[in-house]
Amino acid sequence: MSTKDKIIQTSIALFNQYGERAITTNHIASEMGISPGNLYYHFKNKEDILRHIFGLYKTHLQDNFTPMDKNLDVMPQLAGYLDSLVELMWRFNFFYNNLTDILSRDKELKAQYLEQQTQLVEQVVAVINGLKYAEVIVIDESDIVELAHMVKLTVSFWTPYVKAHSEESTLTKQDIFGGIVKVILLFKPYSHGAGLEQLKQLQQEYSNKQLEVAQAVA
Amino acid sequence: MSTKDKIIQTSIALFNQYGERAITTNHIASEMGISPGNLYYHFKNKEDILRHIFGLYKTHLQDNFTPMDKNLDVMPQLAGYLDSLVELMWRFNFFYNNLTDILSRDKELKAQYLEQQTQLVEQVVAVINGLKYAEVIVIDESDIVELAHMVKLTVSFWTPYVKAHSEESTLTKQDIFGGIVKVILLFKPYSHGAGLEQLKQLQQEYSNKQLEVAQAVA
DNA sequence: GTCTATAGAGCGATAGAC
DNA sequence: GTCTATCGCTCTATAGAC
Numbered sequence: 001m002s003t004k005d006k007i008i009q010t011s012i013a014l015f016n017q018y019g020e021r022a023i024t025t026n027h028i029a030s031e032m033g034i035s036p037g038n039l040y041y042h043f044k045n046k047e048d049i050l051r052h053i054f055g056l057y058k059t060h061l062q063d064n065f066t067p068m069d070k071n072l073d074v075m076p077q078l079a080g081y082l083d084s085l086v087e088l089m090w091r092f093n094f095f096y097n098n099l100t101d102i103l104s105r106d107k108e109l110k111a112q113y114l115e116q117q118t119q120l121v122e123q124v125v126a127v128i129n130g131l132k133y134a135e136v137i138v139i140d141e142s143d144i145v146e147l148a149h150m151v152k153l154t155v156s157f158w159t160p161y162v163k164a165h166s167e168e169s170t171l172t173k174q175d176i177f178g179g180i181v182k183v184i185l186l187f188k189p190y191s192h193g194a195g196l197e198q199l200k201q202l203q204q205e206y207s208n209k210q211l212e213v214a215q216a217v218a
Numbered sequence: 219m220s221t222k223d224k225i226i227q228t229s230i231a232l233f234n235q236y237g238e239r240a241i242t243t244n245h246i247a248s249e250m251g252i253s254p255g256n257l258y259y260h261f262k263n264k265e266d267i268l269r270h271i272f273g274l275y276k277t278h279l280q281d282n283f284t285p286m287d288k289n290l291d292v293m294p295q296l297a298g299y300l301d302s303l304v305e306l307m308w309r310f311n312f313f314y315n316n317l318t319d320i321l322s323r324d325k326e327l328k329a330q331y332l333e334q335q336t337q338l339v340e341q342v343v344a345v346i347n348g349l350k351y352a353e354v355i356v357i358d359e360s361d362i363v364e365l366a367h368m369v370k371l372t373v374s375f376w377t378p379y380v381k382a383h384s385e386e387s388t389l390t391k392q393d394i395f396g397g398i399v400k401v402i403l404l405f406k407p408y409s410h411g412a413g414l415e416q417l418k419q420l421q422q423e424y425s426n427k428q429l430e431v432a433q434a435v436a
Numbered sequence: 437g438t439c440t441a442t443a444g445a446g447c448g449a450t451a452g453a454c
Numbered sequence: 455g456t457c458t459a460t461c462g463c464t465c466t467a468t469a470g471a472c
Binding site for chain 1 (some may be wrong): 237
C-alpha cells in the first residue's frame with residue numbers, strides 16, 4: 001500500500017476510534033511511524049485528507065446503491081442495500097459523528113456532500129417505490145419523500161445515537177445492526193399480509209446478527 | 219441578569235450560531251465585552267459552562283415532559299409535547315450538532331446525559347402507550363421501545379440533518395417544524411380511522427407553521 | 437519520498453493588581 | 455467582581471537537508 005493510501009486508512013481508523021476532532025495530523029503521522037512533514041508531502045492539509053475519505057464514501061454508495069432490477073425479487077435486493085449500509089455506517093461512522101463541524105470548515109466538501117445527498121434521497125425514493133410496486137408496502141405518494149429522509153437521517157445518525165447512549169463509547173459492529181433494525185421498523189407499519197411477514201423476517205435476521213456477534217465475543 | 223447567567227446565554231447563542239467547536243472562551247468573553255479572566259472567575263472552564271447549559275436542557279424537559287393525564291384529551295397533550303420539543307430543538311441545537319465530542323470530553327456530563335436519556339425514553343414510551351390506549355394508534359408491544367428510540371433519534375439529530383442539507387448553515391425556526399412533521403410521520407402509519415385524521419391534521423398544522431414563518435420573513 | 441526542526445497562531449487557564 | 459498580562463501547551467503547516 002502506498003504511503004498516501006496508508007495515511008487515508010490510518011486516518012479513518014483513528015477518526016473512528018477517537019473522533020475526528022481529537023485526532024491531529026501529528027497523531028496520524030505518529031501512529032504510522034512517519035514524520036509530520038511526510039504527511040504534508042502527500043496531503044495539503046487535514047481537510048484534504050477528509051475530502052479523499054469522502055471520495056471513498058461516495059464510491060461505496062455509487063458501487064452498492066445501484067438502481068433496482070424490476071425483474072428480480074425485491075427482498076433480496078433490499079437485503080443487499082441494507083448490508084451495504086452496514087458497511088457504510090461502520091467504516092465511516094466518524095464522519096456522521098462530526099458532520100456539522102466537518103462540513104462547516106470546508107465549503108467545497110459541503111458542496112460535494114450536498115450534491116451527493118441529493119442524489120441519495122432520489123435513490124432511496126426509488127427503493128421505496130420499488131417496495132411499493134412489489135406490494136411489500138402501501139404508502140401515500142405524499143409521504144414517500146418524507147420517509148426517504150427519515151431513512152437517511154436514521155442511517156446517518158444511528159452511530160452517534162448509539163455512542164451517546166453507551167457507557168464506553170467504543171462502537172461495535174453489532175451496534176450497527178441495531179440501526180438496520182430501525183430502518184426496517186420505518187417500513188414495517190406501511191406493510192401488510194405477505195409483505196409484512198417478509199419484513200418481519202428480515203428484521204429478525206438483523207436482530208439475530210446483533211446477538212450472534214455479541215455471543216461470539218463473550 | 220447576572221454576569222454568570224449572561225455568560226450562559228451568550229454561550230448558547232454563539233454555540234448555536236457558530237458551533238461549539240468554533241467558539242472559545244475568549245470569543246464568549248469578547249462578545250460580552252468582558253475579560254477572559256472574568257469569565258474564568260465565574261466558570262472553572264468551558265466544560266463547566268456546558269454542564270450548566272445541560273442543566274437548562276434537563277430542566278426544560280422536566281418542566282414540559284410531565285406524565286400524561288388520562289382524564290384529558292390525548293391530542294392536545296401530544297401537541298403540547300411537540301411544542302416543547304420545538305423549543306428544545308431550537309434552543310439547544312448546538313448540543314446535538316456536537317453531541318459525541320461534547321460527551322467524550324466530559325465523563326461526568328456523559329453520565330448525567332445517559333441517566334437523563336434513560337428517563338426520557340421511558341417518558342416517550344409512556345406517551346406512545348397513551349396514544350395506544352386512546353386508540354389513536356395500533357402498535358405491537360414489541361415495537362414500542364424501538365419506536366420511542368426513533369422519536370428520540372429524530373428529535374436529537376433533525377437539526378444536524380437540516381444543517382448538513384442547507385446551503386447556508388444557518389438554522390431557522392421553520393426548519394424545526396419540519397422535524398416535528400417527521401416525528402408525526404413516525405406515528406402516522408400506526409394510525410387508522412379517526413386517529414389517523416387527527417394525526418394528519420396535526421401534521422398539517424406544523425407544515426403550515428413551516429410556511430407561515432417563511433412568508434413572514436419574505 | 438522522507439526526515440528534522442521550527443515558525444506562527446490560537447487556545448485554555450492562571451496570577452496578581454484594582 | 456473585573457481587569458491586564460502572560461505562560462504553557464498544542465496544533466497546523468512549512469523550510470530545508472538528505
